[in-house]
Amino acid sequence: MARSRRRSRRRTVAIATVLVLGVATGAGVAARGGLLTFAGSCEDDAVRVDILASPDIAPVLDEAADRARDRDVTSDGRCLDVRVQAKESHKVAGSLQDDGSPEFEVWVPDSELWVDRAALGANETALTPAGNIASTPVTMGMVPSAAQSVGWPEKRYTWAELTALATEDDELRLGAADPARSAGGLLALTKIGASAAKADGPQSDTQVAATAKLLAQRVSDTDSRALETLARDDSDAEQANPRRNQALIVSEQAAFTHNQEAAADGQLQLFYPEDGTPQLDYPYTLVDESHMSTDESRAALRFMALLGERDSLGLLEKHGFRSGAREPSEELVTAAGGSEPQPYATATAEPPEPKEVRATLGMWTITVQSARLTTVVDVSNSMGEIVPNRGRSRLEVTKASLVRALSQFTSEDEIGVWEFATYLDGMRDYRKLVDTRRLGEHTGDGTTQRERLIAAYGALRPKPGYTGLYDTTLAAYKDAQKSYVKGKFNALVILTDGANQDPGSISRRALVDQLERLADPRRPVPLIAIAVGPDADKKEVKEIAAATGGTGYQIDDPAQMQDVILKAIIAAGGNSGS
Incomplete structure (x- = not known):
């Protein structure tokens, strides 16, 4: 019941x-x-x-x-x-x-x-985790011919080194389950990013994004479907069948189950990266x-x-499965495809920080699917108020956060910007500053869309008007739906520090009703509404965003914006994928 x-x-x-x-x-x-x-x-x-x-x-x-x-x-x-x-x-x-x-x-x-x-x-x-009942490490498995060609089991690698082997050589094809749908895929991608950062410093973000692009070409919806992409025998593993993967991001338990049924030359042999294997923890x-x-x-x-x-x-x-704090039995590891001197008993990684995971999943979403976002920024007079302990106005901190968030997006992503207050353009409360276009696109004067956005963010200034939230939201949503691009993650991001203050605008109820009628599941454009500061109305932005399948957030400090945008992208992506 x-x-x-x-x-x-x-x-x-x-x-x-x-x-x-x-x-x-x-x-x-x-x-x-x-x-x-x-x-x-x-x-x-x-x-x-x-x-x-x-x-x-x-x-x-x-x-x-x-x-x-x-x-x-x-x-x-x-x-x-x-x-x-x-x-x-x-x-x-x-x-x-x-x-x-x-x-x-x-x-x-x-x-x-x-x-x-x-x-x-x-x-x-309400969710109450009561404890973990099992565990299994996330590894990289290869069919025997591929594993032995790179020195298994004696040769030990980091995650960054293993990924480089599998992405730089066309003869070693790496598959994975979609990190948006697979915890193993997401944990591995997060670990690859950390491993690449340690090895390559400032260039790591670019390298991880490139890895994500390559993985996306061979990604499967679920872990079980990823296993079905493996080469079934040595002849299948040859270049003659490029549709079959020779390597796979896989849990030890999944490899154990696979190996029980696979032919000898289609079984997996496991590498346990020496910089740590993340755990599925049930x-x-x-x-x-x-x-x-x-x-x-x-x-x-x-x-x-x-x-x-x-x-x-x-x-x-x-x-x-592994259980408790005991070391795994040799029988279990051998059946799964592990072997000494691979560090299967000791190379357990600490769980990544939630912020790390969100950043990785946000990167995956916008790198693989490509995003189309319109950012709509409140420039009403209250945005000129100083943020406590920062010595800068809300708008100045917001602009800096938007520029930082922009660095997470690739040249294929499309982003534009509007500003709003009250009566910015005649009777309109809003003004379009930069059309939503591909960040790598060059404009007539030779600058890129990314450069135009950075300049537009930098030029934002508080205006003498108040917060014209409702009319702006409706107009921006209609525009985002009209310009919807299939195959991209389409969304509208609205940043405001207060409740609607335009007495001549439509009511909240009328706005929500219209948004619900406009929302089309075949052309989803979730609204990401972020309420900034103590005067913002969290309940209001959540109600407005929910009408479109999006999410509303309230933050005290505009510097939190980058992380919140990533959270919102993940939430919207999770809804569309479920």
Whole structure:
């Protein structure tokens, strides 16, 4: 039965962990003492827990659930009836961004990245990670002929070196799952960026963007489809079949599963980069726990405790997962395609910072898909107020942030700029300064679009008018839809430091109604509305943006703008991909 869900997000790991320990200890003692044994089936009085899980770990959870039913495992005297459904983590994250009433109690994505992603949407569902139930490192696998040609297993590489091997040589074709849909792909790309930065300094951004472009040519929608692109044998691995990949960004567990069924010369051999392998960490996440019954929440935690018992740990390893703090068994690593002296037991990377991941995914989105953005900047008189602790006006800090954000975009991206206040152009509250064009395009005077934008941002000055937000938003949205370009990430970015102050404009309700009518899912143009400063109305910008499938944000400091724009691009991209 669907439950009413509260639209808030909580991350109370400590509380959940205490509950897990309490439930596990109490139930475990009771079971050993015979207090929870039942004569016959207790199916009629079972407490049901529905779990959505990443497809790779769903079979493990399903088997553990069957064992629990067969053994009449109980929580507070009631049998566990755990139902497991496999669903891609990116799809669940997308649905949680939009759906305030999910009909499942537990979510087990393959990475905590998806829990963070789910929080980017307008309808934030309460998520409580209770702990991690398994792990597997993200590696680079190659078919035997390719691996041995670059010195496997003796030769050890960094991520930057491995990627260079696979992208600079046409004979070694590298595939990956889409980082917008694959945590493994995103973690690897983030690590490649960090590795390239360490090796190459200021040139690393350009090199990582070039790598992303090359990967995009051989990217697959999901991890399972990426595996299907591998060469199946030595003859398939030859240049005669360029559609087949010889190398793949892949988790150890996925390689384990692949190798069980592949022919010997189509199996993967794994490189564990010596600068660290990121981990898929499988967070066991309670979904809107406050609206579960006591029986449901305790049963969900009881099942998690069951997954930490000895026979369940063996079940995880049987399916190719690592568990606990123990070193992986040699049998597991060998079956997955690992071998000494590859550092499979020691080269574990620390999780990347969320900001790093957002920057990587933003780079992927705008590098691979190319973006078409129109930025609409508030230049009303209040934008001249000084930002505390910075000694510069809101508009000056905003301009600097826009120039920094511009550096994230490639020459193929299209960006333009408007300004607005009140009555800037006759009775209009807005004025178009630079048309939305490709950043690398040269204009009549020989300057590029990027140079024109930097100059236009630099010339922005506070005007004596007030904030004409509503009429400007409607006009800019109509223009963005009219000039929509298929195949690009189209969006409208509006930056304002206050609520609408034009008494002659349309009402907020009329604006939202018109935006909802104009929004076309076949030609999506999400509105990214950023409210800057203490006077800005967060509720207002969120409501306006939501009408277009976009997102509204409130920031205290305009210097946060670059990161927020990346967050918004990720959120909009996640919605379109789910």
